[in-house]
Amino acid sequence: MADRFAFKEKESRSGRAGLRLAGDDGRKDEPDTSHVQVMSREDFVRMFAEEYTPSHLTMIGPTQRGKTTLCFHLLGAVLAAHKQDHWRVVFLHGKIKRRDHVMKDEAKAGNYRIIKSWPPGFTLRPKHWKRNVNGYILRPLGNDKLTALEEEKILKQEFGKSIRTVYHSTRNVTITVVDERAQADKDLKLGKDLDAPLQRGLPHNPEWNNIQRGAWCSYHCYDAPEHIFLFVDDDDSNIDRYAEFGVGDPRVIKRVMAGLKLKKVETGGTISQCLYMRRSDRFMCIVDT
Numbered sequence: 001m002a003d004r005f006a007f008k009e010k011e012s013r014s015g016r017a018g019l020r021l022a023g024d025d026g027r028k029d030e031p032d033t034s035h036v037q038v039m040s041r042e043d044f045v046r047m048f049a050e051e052y053t054p055s056h057l058t059m060i061g062p063t064q065r066g067k068t069t070l071c072f073h074l075l076g077a078v079l080a081a082h083k084q085d086h087w088r089v090v091f092l093h094g095k096i097k098r099r100d101h102v103m104k105d106e107a108k109a110g111n112y113r114i115i116k117s118w119p120p121g122f123t124l125r126p127k128h129w130k131r132n133v134n135g136y137i138l139r140p141l142g143n144d145k146l147t148a149l150e151e152e153k154i155l156k157q158e159f160g161k162s163i164r165t166v167y168h169s170t171r172n173v174t175i176t177v178v179d180e181r182a183q184a185d186k187d188l189k190l191g192k193d194l195d196a197p198l199q200r201g202l203p204h205n206p207e208w209n210n211i212q213r214g215a216w217c218s219y220h221c222y223d224a225p226e227h228i229f230l231f232v233d234d235d236d237s238n239i240d241r242y243a244e245f246g247v248g249d250p251r252v253i254k255r256v257m258a259g260l261k262l263k264k265v266e267t268g269g270t271i272s273q274c275l276y277m278r279r280s281d282r283f284m285c286i287v288d289t
């Protein structure tokens with residue numbers, strides 16, 4: 001009897017010891033992130049544009065990380081790759097005035113027309129004709145002194161018209177870029193209109209969302225996109241949420257996020273590398289600044 005007990009005792013001890021060891025190993029053992037390589041921006045943008053088919057995209061990161069800039073780089077390359085098909089862009093530009101110079105520069109570089117209301121009107125200058133531009137930056141607010149409520153009413157009306165027309169269109173592929181999704185959802189209450197396209201598996205007209213504060217946006221922005229870009233974020237609870245997107249191992253995502261590099265730029269912003277994740281084949285890489 002005594003022997004049998006002794007054996008059990010030994011067995012259970014070694015069992016516990018085994019478990020404890022495995023636990024310790026798990027903690028010591030960092031997840032393997034060697035498959036997540038750094039790509040130069042040029043290489044990444046080229047690869048992305050070559051492979052891109054109409055699919056949703058989401059970029060998440062605090063202000064001044066370089067989201068809008070990367071968006072325009074990708075759009076330029078994607079449109080160039082589909083020049084024959086005449087793909088277009090509608091870029092919804094909200095109310096933040098100090099960003100105006102960026103929009104003007106991008107409009108010029110990317111050959112977009114800045115318009116105040118939807119649909120785009122006629123214009124006599126040939127370079128502004130519909131077939132001669134890559135798309136539109138819809139910027140309903142001018143320099144008029146309006147109250148916040150008046151501004152929101154105008155934005156909601158013009159953005160809403162554009163979102164709905166593009167959603168129902170079966171003509172040339174049009175990418176709608178929502179540059180501040182939190183504003184569109186929370187202030188403008190356009191969440192429902194913007195969620196409709198995201199709930200379509202294979203969209204004809206994709207939606208690209210830029211998000212500063214993840215907690216305020218519809219979960220479809222996280223569930224639906226084929227392409228996700230995560231920029232450096234200091235908030236641990238945000239990182240926890242982003243790691244659960246289901247695109248990769250959360251521990252890998254967290255470790256890669258912790259290693260992303262930051263860079264100060266002349267305008268006072270702190271841009272960062274970002275983690276790119278593709279849902280269909282779980283490909284991940286780091287996009288350099």
Ligand SMILES: Nc1ncnc2c1ncn2[C@@H]1O[C@H](COP(=O)(O)OP(=O)(O)OP(=O)(O)O)[C@@H](O)[C@H]1O
Pocket residue numbers: 061062063064065066067068069070102212265267269271289
């Ligand atoms: N790769 C880069 N190299 C140099 N400067 C950059 C780069 N990317 C962005 N910038 C500059 O950094 C600043 C912030 O970039 P951007 O406006 O794209 O950030 P953002 O994440 O969209 O910010 P916000 O959320 O406030 O709109 C801009 O002045 C931009 O010109």
Ligand SMILES: [Mg+2]
Pocket residue numbers: 067068069179210
């Ligand atoms: Mg931006």
